[in-house]
Amino acid sequence: MSKPLDLIPSHLQTRVQGAALRRVLTLPRPVLRRIAGEPIRIDGQELALEAQALLRLQALAGRTQLSADTAEKARAGMREAAEIIGNAPVAEVEARSERIPTASGGLDARLYRPETLTEPSELMVFYHGGGWVIGDLDSHDGLCRMLAEHIGIRVLSVDYRLAPEHPFPAAVDDAIDGYRYALDHAEELGSTPDSLLVGGDSAGGNLAAAVAQHATASGTKKPVLQALLYPAVDASVRRRSRELFGEGFLLTDTDMDWFMDHYQPDPDLRGDPRLSVLLAEDLSDLPPAYVVTAGFDPLRDEGEEYVRRLRQAGVPVAARRFPDLMHGFLNLYAAGGRFQEVLFEIIGSIRASLALRS
Known part of the structure; x- marks a missing residue:
């Protein structure tokens, strides 16, 4: 069965993902907290809710590191991530x-x-x-x-x-x-x-x-x-x-x-x-x-x-x-x-x- 993104032309997929990400991060804080999970506190610090939610979404999407098998793949990954986040x-x-x-x-x-x-x-x-x-x-x-x-x-x-x-x-x-x-x-x-x-x-x-x-x-x-x-x-x-x-x-x-x-x-x-x-x-x-x-x-x-x-x-x-x-x-x-x-x-x-x- 096709995934929803498979129905969208590849050059538009990153825009769709980016719009969805930005929309999620504007949800009411109680909703965002449910997505992010319990607060993360380490060394007397608490991770910002938006940061924790974004990391959670990246983990669900399989984006857990910046490195890759080759430098070219890592560079492509950074370009894709930049396109998803977008620029104001x-x-x-x-x-x-x-x-x-x-x-x-x-x-x-x-x-x-x-x-x-x-x-x-x-x-x-x-x-x-x-x-x-x-x-x-x-x-x-x-x-x-x-x-x-x-x-x-x-x-x-x-x-x-x-x-x-x-x-x-x-x-x-x-x-x-x-x-x-x-x-x-x-x-x-x-x-x-x-x-x-x-x-x-x-x-x-x-x-x-x-x-x-x-x-x-x-x-x-x-x-x-x-x-x-x-x-x-x-x-x-x-x-x-x-x-x-x-x-x-x-x-x-x-x-x-x-x-x-x-x-x-x-x-x-x-x-x-x-x-x-x-x-x-x-x-x-x-x-x-x-x-x-x-x-x-x-x-x-x-x-x-x-x-x-x-x-x-x-x-x-x-x-x-x-x-x-x-x-x-x-x-x-x-x-x-x-x-x-x-x-x-x-x-x-x-x-x-x-x-x-x-």
Whole structure:
């Protein structure tokens, strides 16, 4: 017997699934609680109801991990998931393609500008997440549009090379090249060399931190801010949060091993500070940082340890843990509710940081 979705053309199935998901998440909370099950409380934290319901629905659909048999299958899975969640419409943002020349041949990039923004502005050089193996310009298109529109700045999203085709340090080299391009072409991009910031989520947060460290150490003009959104900062050890949240919260322990085995297969080299940025000997004089962590995230403790080390080194840091959410929540903002609420808090914090600077 055919399943209901089998009667719908394949190119429309993800839209149907996405509409159904968003509809479920708007049900009355008592109904949503019945779908989600008993509240999940770990380490003194309670998972947000919308997050628990979404994870429950993903489990029922067989979507329990980000990794796959091959990198291509994992990338296809992320594209499909992004299509199902969808993007909240941001009609008033213009996007144009850029090409960044590099020694390895060149990188695609995408520049976002709010249509009402005609004067020069700050420019965020943004690096997408995905464990250095999955993700691309399209997977984070909606998020970059939201950042540009609601912070009121331009955003340059850099499509760095992915592993395993291009293992470490290819992504770091590309991230640095993307930042240098933004410095060298700041006026063409609608900004100035004194008005650049770096940002990224997860693996992208790792790259943003690596760029900030490289710029500081090399004497290159530093970004004015580093926005690190649940970043991966230490591949050398397992912390308590990985043991607590390594199963059932979107990013799994298996996923993390799979990503790292593709990006840096040699365990003996994972302490390289270009990868494990937390292990850099000198963190002093780095640009101010805004660091976001999630309570139910295997990466939580390393991100918060990086905050501690930055503060110890005298770096101004604003840190925010969202104790009721899991890794990757920014990619879920189009589901509304709690996911959209925290995105706007993050946007407000970055806006405030830039306003204080000026």
